[in-house]
Amino acid sequence: MATSFNEQLGQHGAWRRELALRLKLLSAWMKEHALMDAGVEARLRRLEDQMRSDKVMVAFVAEFSRGKSELINAVFFAGYGRRIMPASAGRTTMCPTELGYDAEVPPSLRLLPIESRMHPQSLAEWRQAPGQWTHIDLDVNDAAQLAKTMEKVTEVRRVSLDEARALGFWHDQSPDDNPPLDTEGRVEVPRWRHALVNMAHPLLLQGLVILDTPGLNAIGAEPELTVNLIPQAHAVVFILGADTGVTKSDLSVWREHLRPAADGMETRVVVLNKVDTLWDVLSTPAQVQVQVDRQRAASAALLGVPAQRVLAVSAQKGLVAKITGDAPLLQASGLPDLEVVLGQGILGQRQDILRSAVARGITDLRTETSRVLHVRRRDLAEQKMELQGLGGKNLTVVKNMRQRIEQEKHEFDMGNAKIHAVRAIQLRLLGEVYTLLGSRTLKAEMAVLAEALQKPGWKRGVKGVYAATFARLRDNLAKSYAVGQEIHSMLAATFGQLNTEFGFSLLLADAPDAQRFQAELSEIEASHVQYLSLRNVLKLAQPEFAERLVRALRSRLRGVNQSAFDEVELWSKSAAAQLEDQLKERRKSFTRRLEGIDRMQTAAGGLDAQVAEIEGQEAVLGQFESRLQLLTSYFLTTAGPRPPLE
DSSP: OOOOOHHHHHHHHHHHHHHHHHHHHHHHHHTTTTTTHHHHHHHHHHHHHHHOOEEEEEEOOOOOOHHHHHHHHHHHHHGGGSSSSSSSSSOOOSOOOEEOOOTSSSSSSEEEEEEGSSSSSHHHHHTOOOGEEEEOOOTTOOHHHHHHHHHHOOOOEEOHHHHHHHHHHTTTTTTSEEEEETTSSSSEEEEEEEEEOOOOOHHHHTTTEEEEOOTTTTTOOHEEEEEEEEOOSSSEEEEETTTBBBBHHHHHHHHHHHOBBBBBGEEEEEEEOOGGOOOOTTOOOHHHHHHHHHHHHHHHHHHHGGGGGGGEEEEHHHHHHHTTTOOOHHHHHHHHHHHHHHIIIHHHEEEEEEEHHHHHHHHHHHHHHHHHOOOOHHHHHHHHHHHTTTTTTHHHHHHHHHHHHHHHHHHHHHHHHHHHHHHHHHHHHHHHHHHHHHHHHHHHHHHHHHHHSSSSSTTTTTTHHHHHHHHHHHHHHHHHHHHHHHHHHHHHHHHHHHHHHHHHOOOOOOOOOOOOHHHHHHHHHHHHHHHHSSGHHHHTTHHHHHHHHHHHHHHHHHHHHHHHHHHHHHHHHHHHHHHHHHHHHHHHHHHHHHHHHHHHHHHHTTTHHHHHHHHHHHHHHHHHHHHHHHHHHHOOOOOSSSOOOO
16 A cells, blocks of 8 residues: 555654754764864754754645645645635635744744735745734644634635725726625725644644645735745645646646746646546446546646646545545545655655755765874874884983974964965955845845836836846856855965975865856746736736735845855855864874873883873774764665664
C-alpha cells in the first residue's frame, strides 16, 4: 500500500530533526575540542536552523467552485472526522488563507481587515504589525470550534460604490467584470484581506504550510499573492472541474500565474476534481474510465504538461471514505494517487535540496577542520624537532633558542598590522556590496518603475521601463559579485604571502557566483511581465493596483538581494575566520614553545617528558580526525551504518 502524504511528511520531519540533532552534537563536539572557528560555527548554525525551521508550502490554486477547500480537508484534515475548511457550494474562500505553525504565536486565526488595502503597506509589512490584525483563539482539540472559527474567512461586507472603487473591487472601465449591485446600490466585498492560521496540527508541526487561495482572476485579486506567495510555494496544486475540463478562465490563470517553474513541472500538479460527476450508473466502469482518461489527456494537452501530472480525484468522496473507513471508495476517489505524487515529488525534491545543502556545508567543514588539524600537527612537529635538537645541549644554547623564538614572535606580531589593514579593506568592500544590494538602492530602482506605472492614461513604454529596471538590478548584482572577486584577489595575495612567510596553510575558496541569483531575477521578470500586457491595462490604470504591484515586487526582490548578500558575507566571514584561526594557532604555538623552553630550564630530565607529551598530543589529533570523519560521514551519504549520536 502506498504511503500517504501525511505519513511521508512525518518521515520528512523526523529526518530533518535527526539531521538538526546530529548537527548540534557535531557543533558541540567541535567546540569542546577547539576545532571550530567563527566561519565554521556560522555555517553549522545556519544548517541546523535550516533543518529545524524548514517549511514545505503547498499552494492550492483554482477558480471558484473547483473544490480547493474540500481537497485540503480530504488530504490534510480528515483525521478530525469532519470538514475544517469551509467547503459549501459556491464561493467560500474569500481571502488567501495560510495555515502553518509558529511556536512563538499562540493558536489563533489572525485576520487582516480589507480596509488595509486603503494604505500603501505591502502584505509583508502588515505581517510585522500584529496589532492591526483581528485575533481569534483556536482550540485545536475541538473540531467543532475549529471549523466554526474557520468560517470567518468566508465573511463579506457590503460597501458603497465609492468604497468598492477605493478597495479595488469596482472598475468603471470594465463594467462586465464588476460584481452585481444590490437593491441599495452596494457591492459585496470580502471582509478580510488575508488570513493566518496558527495551530499545532501534526502536519503543520512538521513544517507544512498550506496556502488556500481565492480565484486569481477575480476582480480585486492581490498582486502580492501571485508575485510573492505562489512563486515561493514548493508545490502548486492546480484544480479543475472534471466535468468541465480546462475552461477559458482556468487557462488564463494557468498561463498568467502558474507557468512552469525554472526547475520544470515537478512542482506543478493538476487535479481534475469532482471526478465522481462522471461516475454514471448507465455506463460501465470501463466506459467511465475512458471518459476520465480523455479529460486528463485533453487537459494535459491544453496546459502543456505530461499526462501523468494530471490526476483525476474526487475530494468529497475521498474525505467521506477516510472518515468512514471505506477503503474501496478511498481508492476509487483517486486521493491516494495524489498523495503519492505530493509525497514523492514535492517532499522528495525538498529533501534532495536540503541534503545537498548539508553535504556542501559538511564538505567545506571537513576541509576547514582538516586544515586546522594540519596546522596544529605541523606546529607540534616543529616543537618536537626543536626539543629533540636540544638533547645534550648546555643552558647557553637553550637560552639562545628562547631568544630566537621571541624574535620570531616579535616579527610575527609586527606582520599583524598588515593583516589588520587588509581586514579593514575587506570590510569596506563588503560595505560596497551591501550598498549595491541593500534596501535603499532597491527602493530607488522600484521608485522609477512606480512612477512609470502611476502616470495617468495609457501606459506607453512601461514595458521598456520594466525591462530597464531589471537590467539595472542584474547589473547591480553583477557589480556586487565583481566586488566579491576584488575581495577574493586581495585575500588570495595576502594568503599566499602569509603561507610563504609564516608557513601557513591558508586556502581561499572561490568567490560566490552570481549566476543563480541572476537566473532568479530573470525568472521573476519573465513570470510577471504579463501584468504589463493589454489584458491588465485597466488594472494598471488604477494607482492603488500599480502601487500594490510595485510593493509586492519589491518585497520579492528584497529577498533575492538579501540572499545574494548573505552568500557573499558568509564567504567573506569564512575566509576571515580561517585567517584568524591560523593566527590564533600560531600565537598558541609560540606560547607552547616558550613554555617548553622554560620547563627545560627549571626541570631536570624534562626534555624526554616534553617530547612524550607532544607525541601524545599528536596522537590525540589523529583521534580527532578519525572521529570527525565518523561524525560527518552520515551527512554525506544515506547508506551505510550510522555513527552513534553521543
